[in-house]
Amino acid sequence: MITTRTLIAALTSIALVTGSPALLADPGKGKGHDKGQSSSQGNNWSGGPQVDIGGIRVILDNNRDYWGPAQALPPGIQKNLARGKPLPPGIAKKLDGRLVNRLPHYEGYDWVRAGTDLILVAVATGIIYEVLQDVMD
Numbered sequence: 001m002i003t004t005r006t007l008i009a010a011l012t013s014i015a016l017v018t019g020s021p022a023l024l025a026d027p028g029k030g031k032g033h034d035k036g037q038s039s040s041q042g043n044n045w046s047g048g049p050q051v052d053i054g055g056i057r058v059i060l061d062n063n064r065d066y067w068g069p070a071q072a073l074p075p076g077i078q079k080n081l082a083r084g085k086p087l088p089p090g091i092a093k094k095l096d097g098r099l100v101n102r103l104p105h106y107e108g109y110d111w112v113r114a115g116t117d118l119i120l121v122a123v124a125t126g127i128i129y130e131v132l133q134d135v136m137d
Contacts, residue, residue: 048109048129049109049129056135059103063099066098072115073091073114087114087128092113093112108122108123116133117135
């Protein structure tokens with residue numbers, strides 16, 4: 001009787017120890033479930049720059065002469081941006097150099113304009129890091 005209990009306890013312990021790494025594995029096949037999402041209220045991507053949205057809005061308000069009027073992006077493209085999809089080719093426009101010099105610089109990222117939105121894009125991958133909606137209207 002004692003040997004049966006010892007055997008059951010040993011097998012249970014082995015099962016728990018060998019099963020623990022499986023619980024720590026990424027269930028999303030490399031797509032990580034704890035990644036944040038970018039939004040106009042602020043980003044929560046891990047490892048990226050901390051964007052001071054309020055400060056950027058002040059800079060834009062003080063430098064309105066550095067861009068012209070634009071129309072908002074079509075709703076379909078806005079939804080794609082919100083979902084994290086890349087910008088279609090030709091949508092993003094470079095900003096006036098005087099405005100770029102006033103905006104905060106983040107190593108490896110560029111500011112671009114798409115319609116009335118200001119977008120922070122990773123240079124190497126083209127992944128959109130931050131979208132400030134309707135700040136350039």
